[in-house]
Amino acid sequence: MLGKDRPHPLQLSAGASRPGKVDTSYSWLAMYFFLNLTLTIYNKAILSTFHFGFPWTLTGIHTLCSGVGAYIMGQMGYFTPTQLGEQENMIMLSFSFLYTLNIAISNVSLNEVSVAFHQVVRAMTPVFTIAISVAFLSKKYSAMTYLSLVPLLLGVYMATVGDYSYTAMGFFLTILGTVLAATKTVVTNRIQVGRLQLHPLDLLLRMSPLAFVQTVIFSWMKGELDEVVSFCRTEMSYKLVLALMVNGVIAFFLNYVSFTANKKTSALTMTVAANVKQVLSIVVAVTVFNTKIGFLNGLGIIMTLLGGACYSYVDLREKAQRMRPPTPALPQPSPSEPTLSEKDGEELLNVKILNQ
Numbered sequence: 001m002l003g004k005d006r007p008h009p010l011q012l013s014a015g016a017s018r019p020g021k022v023d024t025s026y027s028w029l030a031m032y033f034f035l036n037l038t039l040t041i042y043n044k045a046i047l048s049t050f051h052f053g054f055p056w057t058l059t060g061i062h063t064l065c066s067g068v069g070a071y072i073m074g075q076m077g078y079f080t081p082t083q084l085g086e087q088e089n090m091i092m093l094s095f096s097f098l099y100t101l102n103i104a105i106s107n108v109s110l111n112e113v114s115v116a117f118h119q120v121v122r123a124m125t126p127v128f129t130i131a132i133s134v135a136f137l138s139k140k141y142s143a144m145t146y147l148s149l150v151p152l153l154l155g156v157y158m159a160t161v162g163d164y165s166y167t168a169m170g171f172f173l174t175i176l177g178t179v180l181a182a183t184k185t186v187v188t189n190r191i192q193v194g195r196l197q198l199h200p201l202d203l204l205l206r207m208s209p210l211a212f213v214q215t216v217i218f219s220w221m222k223g224e225l226d227e228v229v230s231f232c233r234t235e236m237s238y239k240l241v242l243a244l245m246v247n248g249v250i251a252f253f254l255n256y257v258s259f260t261a262n263k264k265t266s267a268l269t270m271t272v273a274a275n276v277k278q279v280l281s282i283v284v285a286v287t288v289f290n291t292k293i294g295f296l297n298g299l300g301i302i303m304t305l306l307g308g309a310c311y312s313y314v315d316l317r318e319k320a321q322r323m324r325p326p327t328p329a330l331p332q333p334s335p336s337e338p339t340l341s342e343k344d345g346e347e348l349l350n351v352k353i354l355n356q
Contacts, residue, residue: 004057026312028261029273035254036277037284042247050240056219059103060212060248065248066255067208070201079199084206088196095187096210102184104218105177112170114162117276123156123173126271128182137186138144142267147316153305158300159279181274185267189343190262200259208255269315276308 046052074081084092109118126149133139166174192198198206219225262270279301293301 001254012178025261025264025269028257029269031257032254033239033277033280034275035250035257039250039254039278041235041284042250043303046240046243046247048345050237051235051241052231052240052244054219054224054228054231055107056215056222056224058244060215060219061248062251062255063208063212065217065245066204066252069249070205070208070256071253073102073201074205079201081202082196082198084122084196091191092206095184095191095209097209098184099207100211100214102177102180103215105173105180106183109170109173113174114164115167117164117166118171118174119160120164122178122181123153123160123275123278124180125182125185125274126152126268128179129185129268129271132182132186134310137190142314142318144146144314145268145311145318148307148311149272150310151303152272153308155297155300155304156275156279157303158267158296159304161294161296162298182267182271186264188259188262189267189270194258198273200256200263204252205258261355269311271306272311276304279304295333306309 043058046058052058106118106122113121130141130146134141188203191203194202216225217226252316258270263274283301
């Protein structure tokens with residue numbers, strides 16, 4: 001297929017030359033929220049309706065569908081895969097392992113700690129993201145950025161207040177999982193905006209098959225694979241197959257939107273968005289599944305949303321300041337040309353000399 005016959009790359013705007021359209025970082029973040037909440041509700045529906053309680057298998061379906069979807073998009077010409085060398089391919093392998101290990105540690109730690117404790121510690125991901133960016137990427141953040149994170153973190157703590165039981169190993173694994181989540185977000189951003197400059201779909205195409213294989217291995221190691229085989233022999237139906245396929249399609253679009261939003265914003269913005277999404281999930285649980293929350297939880301939800309809005313305002317204002325052209329300095333008189341006061345002084349001196 002010739003380049004001119006290929007469809008245009010996925011764009012949300014009518015044209016790149018006209019600013020102010022919907023192809024903005026905040027539009028992609030809005031889609032990220034919508035798809036993430038949709039997938040959360042859909043996963044809950046599958047679990048409750050079909051009793052499909054196999055998280056590793058569900059993750060494998062997500063990675064498999066993401067890889068297939070990215071491959072189809074590549075064949076349709078929406079992006080051109082980048083030619084990578086051996087070193088870059090090793091980076092992709094390491095990134096896929098980081099992606100899978102992050103999920104594995106998170107799932108294992110949930111067996112050792114309470115859900116409330118797990119959510120509160122994961123809410124510290126922006127702090128670890130800042131630490132990693134400052135230590136390894138020499139990034140700098142303003143004091144207002146740090147201050148805007150305070151109500152956000154406090155709000156997540158209040159929204160998830162509850163039973164904070166944990167073991168020593170669970171505490172360690174939860175902290176490790178949070179560090180891995182922050183690292184994954186930072187690495188995702190660097191792969192797309194750094195030296196590699198990978199298209200989000202290109203990154204998804206390379207990462208998903210590797211993550212799928214690793215997920216199947218983890219599922220086999222935990223014994224879940226045998227349980228899935230037994231479940232398919234007795235409980236599998238066409239409705240469940242269709243539901244899992246739709247679930248995988250949603251996961252593909254969510255991964256694509258998530259990578260694109262990460263590329264258009266920053267690693268810190270994505271971790272803040274993940275915290276806000278976590279609280280919005282509680283709101284959805286209250287409205288859709290009739291989950292009851294206390295007064296402190298509700299106050300925490302409001303504080304988190306306000307904290308997210310505060311961070312967005314600070315981030316938007318600082319970006320506008322960076323993009324603003326510098327104010328031109330006032331023209332200075334040339335050193336070779338005497339100023340007005342210097343000329344007046346010379347004339348007065350000449351007058352004095354003549355009078356003498």
